[in-house]
Structures are given as structure tokens and as C-alpha cells.
Amino acid sequence: MKMYNYELKPLGSGEEHICYKAYTLNNFRDLPQMELLSDEAKFAMEVVANVFPFKTNSYVVDELIDWNNFQNDPIFALTFPQREMLKPQHFDHMAAALVGGASSDDIRKTANRIRAELNPHPAGQMESNIPELNGERLNGLQHKYNQTVLFFPVRGQTCHAYCSFCFRWPQFVGIDELRFAMRETEQLIEYIRIHPEVTDVLITGGDPMVMKTKRLSAYVDALLESNLDNLTTIRIGTKALSFWPYRFLTDNDSDELLALFKKVVDSGKHLAIMAHFSHPRELETNAAKEAIARILKTGAQIRTQSPLLSHINDSADVWADMWNRQVALGCIPYYMFVARNTGAHQYFSVPLVKAHSIYKEAMKKVSGIARTARGPIMSSNPGKIQVLGTNKDASEEVLALQFLQARNPDWISQPFFAKYDDKALWIDELKPAFGADQFFFQNKNEK
Numbered sequence: 349m350k351m352y353n354y355e356l357k358p359l360g361s362g363e364e365h366i367c368y369k370a371y372t373l374n375n376f377r378d379l380p381q382m383e384l385l386s387d388e389a390k391f392a393m394e395v396v397a398n399v400f401p402f403k404t405n406s407y408v409v410d411e412l413i414d415w416n417n418f419q420n421d422p423i424f425a426l427t428f429p430q431r432e433m434l435k436p437q438h439f440d441h442m443a444a445a446l447v448g449g450a451s452s453d454d455i456r457k458t459a460n461r462i463r464a465e466l467n468p469h470p471a472g473q474m475e476s477n478i479p480e481l482n483g484e485r486l487n488g489l490q491h492k493y494n495q496t497v498l499f500f501p502v503r504g505q506t507c508h509a510y511c512s513f514c515f516r517w518p519q520f521v522g523i524d525e526l527r528f529a530m531r532e533t534e535q536l537i538e539y540i541r542i543h544p545e546v547t548d549v550l551i552t553g554g555d556p557m558v559m560k561t562k563r564l565s566a567y568v569d570a571l572l573e574s575n576l577d578n579l580t581t582i583r584i585g586t587k588a589l590s591f592w593p594y595r596f597l598t599d600n601d602s603d604e605l606l607a608l609f610k611k612v613v614d615s616g617k618h619l620a621i622m623a624h625f626s627h628p629r630e631l632e633t634n635a636a637k638e639a640i641a642r643i644l645k646t647g648a649q650i651r652t653q654s655p656l657l658s659h660i661n662d663s664a665d666v667w668a669d670m671w672n673r674q675v676a677l678g679c680i681p682y683y684m685f686v687a688r689n690t691g692a693h694q695y696f697s698v699p700l701v702k703a704h705s706i707y708k709e710a711m712k713k714v715s716g717i718a719r720t721a722r723g724p725i726m727s728s729n730p731g732k733i734q735v736l737g738t739n740k741d742a743s744e745e746v747l748a749l750q751f752l753q754a755r756n757p758d759w760i761s762q763p764f765f766a767k768y769d770d771k772a773l774w775i776d777e778l779k780p781a782f783g784a785d786q787f788f789f790q791n792k793n794e795k
């Protein structure tokens with residue numbers, strides 16, 4: 349495996365299967381590339397990193413970012429904090445605390461005051477959709493859409509690097525509790541057994557691929573051994589193909605990981621790796637290409653998804669290029685999301701009308717094989733809402749929308765209409781068209 353830059357160099361500190369160096373607020377100034385930045389720019393990074401989570405790693409820094417043009421580099425914007433991610437008043441507030449030599453306690457309080465103003469709990473994800481078994485809440489699970497149960501293993505709730513736009517940011521800065529996994533998989537299995545409508549388990553995080561294979565296989569083996577006839581598909585959500593493809597190549601348990609994938613496939617279940625890619629650059633390294641090939645060789649499939657983000661991938665050419673590369677490598681494009689209305693979304697958000705036009709233009713540039721990508725989609729409290737397009741022919745200019753997933757399955761694939769608004773960023777900024785006082789899925793008692 350000479351083509352890889354990484355030799356297996358155990359790090360220690362409990363992550364002994366992983367061999368990259370991580371960079372955070374505490375040590376990012378040690379990166380030699382930081383010499384390219386002015387002191388002011390480094391200070392701005394520190395200000396923002398005191399509010400939002402920040403972690404990158406040596407693979408991202410050495411193989412993905414083009415430091416000759418880092419100011420415009422999409423992967424730099426993807427993992428390094430950017431000054432404009434904070435509103436000016438919030439930036440000044442934190443900058444003053446740091447310059448004034450505030451205690452770490454005061455800095456944390458300042459950070460938490462700012463965070464509280466950034467809609468840390470959009471879509472009520474924390475409280476709702478937590479299922480119960482025999483009257484007990486199963487905190488490591490979420491069951492919102494009939495067919496699919498989300499499973500949050502306790503040791504998979506971090507990532508190899510953090511996306512600067514991450515909607516799980518409150519978890520990574522410690523203002524949300526981690527979703528504690530159940531004691532073992534027993535309750536998950538029991539839950540699926542008594543819910544015959546469930547066909548899919550989606551193991552998610554964070555990134556479950558930060559777990560050692562041994563831990564992951566404890567969950568997966570239990571699922572396989574329980575002979576759940578209704579369970580046809582195991583999905584694993586991950587950004588590891590982008591942030592640490594060596595997870596599938598050179599980590600000291602990579603071969604066991606691939607053997608686990610093969611075991612799932614050989615058992616007759618569908619294994620879908622739900623891979624998060626934000627930019628075609630992430631698909632260009634030898635490591636990423638080889639990791640994809642090794643996963644596909646096990647018989648698993650790779651489906652891809654990402655939010656559409658200003659400063660990172662807000663162009664039709666970028667999406668068409670990304671989907672074409674994914675298809676060429678054997679992946680299946682799946683979802684294009686709209687950036688959620690939380691955290692630094694004012695920096696990353698693309699208006700819904702523009703998002704749809706990027707989707708439409710990108711679709712025009714790819715063959716039908718890549719048009720499996722559906723979008724743009726808002727993952728909102730009532731469900732996954734797709735923007736279908738705009739229409740001026742009716743008596744009123746409208747945006748057409750539909751649910752791809754919904755709390756109430758009757759809402760799925762039912763077109764509905766909002767007044768045309770080329771500034772709206774999210775469903776709650778849209779107004780119903782044709783004189784209606786609410787959308788069909790709303791009742792008077794809820795927003």
C-alpha cells in the first residue's frame with residue numbers, strides 16, 4: 349500500500365486504532381500552514397472556535413486543502429472556523445472576553461450566552477421521536493419515520509473532524525447531553541421485533557466509524573444473530589470517506605471492518621453506507637478512491653448525501669462534478685439537503701429558490717444514473733420537505749413542495765404550494781399560497 353501517505357502510527361489515548369493527528373482550538377496554531385495566516389486571522393479563528401466546535405486532522409490538512417489558495421478553498425471553509433460564522437455583535441462580544449483575559453469560566457459563559465441565541469434545538473429533534481419500550485424511554489434511539497429507526501451508539505457520537513456547519517454542534521460543544529446508547533442492543537432488538545413496520549436500522553452519530561470495529565461489530569452481530577425477519581437493511585451514516593478514508597485502509601482494524609461489512613451482506617441483509625460528501629475534492633484522493641473500492645468489494649452499497657452550503661458547494665457545476673465522480677466510483681447519489689436553521693446558518697444558508705435552481709441545473713448536467721439524488725430537502729419537524737420548483741403560470745407565483753418523509757405518512761408525495769419568496773431559507777419563512785392561512789399539514793395548535 350505504498351500509495352498512501354499514512355503509515356500505521358498508533359496515537360494512544362484510547363483511540364489507538366486511529367493514526368492521524370487531530371487539531372483543535374488548543375493546538376491549531378502548531379500547524380505549519382498557520383504561518384500563511386495573519387495574526388488577526390488566527391485570532392478570528394480562535395474567537396469563533398470558542399463558540400462553535402472545531403476539530404480537523406492531518407489528512408484534511410495535508411491531502412484535501414489547497415493551501416496555495418486557502419482563502420477560497422472549500423475544504424478550508426468546511427473544517428476551519430470562519431470569522432463571518434458569527435454575527436458581528438457576537439464576534440465582538442467573544443473577542444472582548446478573550447482580549448480582556450477573561451477566565452475560562454467566563455469565556456464558557458459568554459460562549460453559552462451566544463450559543464443560546466443560535467437556535468441550538470431546531471425541529472425539536474431532542475425531545476420528540478424518542479421511542480419507548482415497556483414504558484421506558486430509549487434515549488439512544490429515534491423513531492420518526494415508520495420504516496427506519498435511528499440508533500446512536502454511545503461511542504460513535506464524535507467525528508474524525510467537525511464540519512463547520514454541523515447541525516449537531518450543540519452536542520460537540522457540550523450544551524446537549526450525548527445521546528446515551530442503551531445498555532446493549534437488547535432493547536433495540538426488542539423494539540424492532542415488536543415493530544414489524546421497521547425495515548431499516550440507521551446507525552448514526554456523530555460518526556459511528558470513529559468506533560473500533562470490535563465495538564461496532566458487537567452491535568451489528570447482535571442484530572444479525574437476532575434473526576429479525578422484518579429487518580432488511582442496515583445503514584451506517586458516516587463522513588469517514590471524506591475525513592479519514594484510511595479508516596477502511598490502514599487503521600489496525602480496517603480489515604476486520606471490511607470483513608464485518610461482508611458478513612452483513614453474506615447474511616442476506618442490505619448494507620448501505622450513507623456517506624456524507626460535501627465537495628468533489630473529497631473524492632479525488634487515492635485514499636478515498638481506494639476506500640470506496642474496498643467497501644464496494646464487500647457487497648455493501650454506498651449512498652451519498654450532503655447539505656448545499658454557501659462558501660463550500662453552492663454551484664451546479666460542483667454538484668454535477670460531485671455526482672458524476674460518485675457514480676464513476678460506484679456510489680449512488682441520494683439526498684441534497686438544505687442547511688438547517690441552526691448555528692452559523694446565516695453564513696452557510698442558500699435561499700430555497702436558489703437551492704432549487706442549483707439542483708435543477710446540476711440535474712441537467714448528469715445522466716439518469718446520477719439523477720437518483722433528490723433535493724433540495726429541508727429535514728424539518730413535520731418531515732423531509734423537498735422543493736419541487738417554482739411556477740408562475742398560476743394566478744399567483746408559487747413554490748411547489750412535497751414531503752419525502754413525514755411524521756404522518758399520509759402527507760408523503762402530496763404537492764403543496766407556498767407563496768414565491770426568493771429570500772426564504774426554511775419552511776417556517778414560507779407562507780401558504782392561494783389564500784390559505786396555513787399549510788395542509790399544520791393544525792391551528794402548532795406552528
Ligand SMILES: *Cc1c(COP(=O)(O)O)cnc(C)c1O
Binds near residue numbers: 490492498550732753
Ligand atoms: C432522514 C431520516 C431518516 C431516513 O429517511 P430515508 O428517507 O429513508 O433515508 C430516518 N429518520 C430520520 C429522523 C431522518 O431524518
Ligand code: SF4
Binds near residue numbers: 586624
Ligand atoms: S460529519 Fe456530520 S455529525 Fe460530524 S461534524 Fe460533520 S455534519 Fe456534524
